[in-house]
Amino acid sequence: MHAQIVLFDGFDPLDVIAPYEVLGAGGAVAGGDLTVELVSAEGPRDVPSGMGLLSLRAVAALDPGRADLMVLPGAAGRISDDDGEDTVAAILGRSLGTGLAPLLRTACERRGLTMATVCGGSLLLAMAGLIGDRRATTHHLGLDALAEAGVHAIDARVVDDGDLVSGGGVTSGLDVGLYLLERELGPRVAHAVEQLFQYERRGTVWSARGAGRQGVAA
Known part of the structure; x- marks a missing residue:
């Protein structure tokens, strides 16, 4: 199983680093059954995060044909600002003006690929018109925006909607990563990484499966 974690200008570092470490550790525990790499739409390059926090190196091009799992982070920026610059929404919007949007569309349409998001990553997919009428979560401050984009916004830490798995605020990247390990590689692998990371x-992971009301819980 191969995972690609997507970098774009203005990404939130913790949205990337938390699932990267969790998935990487899970792959090691599972004897190499899971590999993970950082990618960008433009290919190998140093990608600056938002708020001038740090840059990370994309080692390969985003390639939906190679990935079984793709993780999309949110952005690091101001929540609101009079001039609209360097806000989370503005950063996400700029990213859609690059080659990222068509690649994400291909990824979302590819059978057998699971798209996972952390924080504003689900908003990015919603702004691109890729997850309308799906169930997803994001940072609690973005739930209304997610709903306005036509998504069934769920106020939960992690939401499993089949081939779309989303997490809430930035630290939920740990929970998303561990949940994906449990779902894809089994609870023993996830438990071993939980112990390693303490x-x-x-x-509770909200899932579209099982009994109970299947509507919006925002």
Whole structure:
């Protein structure tokens, strides 16, 4: 199984680093059954995060044909600003003006590929018109915007909607990563990584499967 974690100008570092470390550790525990790499739409390059925090190196091009799992982070920026510059929404909007949008569309349409998001990553997909009428979550401050984009916004730590798995605020990247390990490689692998990181997952994973009301819980 191969995972690609997507970088774009203005990404939030913790949205990337948390699932990257969790998935990488899970791959090691599972004897190499999971590999993970950082990618960008433009290919190998140093990609600056938002707020001037740091840059990370994309080692390969985003390639939906190679990925079984793709993780999309949100942006690091101001929540609101009079001139609209360097806000989370502005950064996400700029990213859609690059070669990222068509690649994400291909990824979302590819059978067998699971798209996972952390924080504003689901907003990015919603702004691109890729997850309308799907169930997803994001940072609690973005739930209304997610709903306005036609998504069934769920106020949960992690939401599993089949081939779309989304997480809430930035630290939920740990929970998303561990949940994906459990779902794809089994609970023993996820438990081993939990012990290694000394972190216990938070909250119940909301899933479209099972009994109970299947509507919006925002």
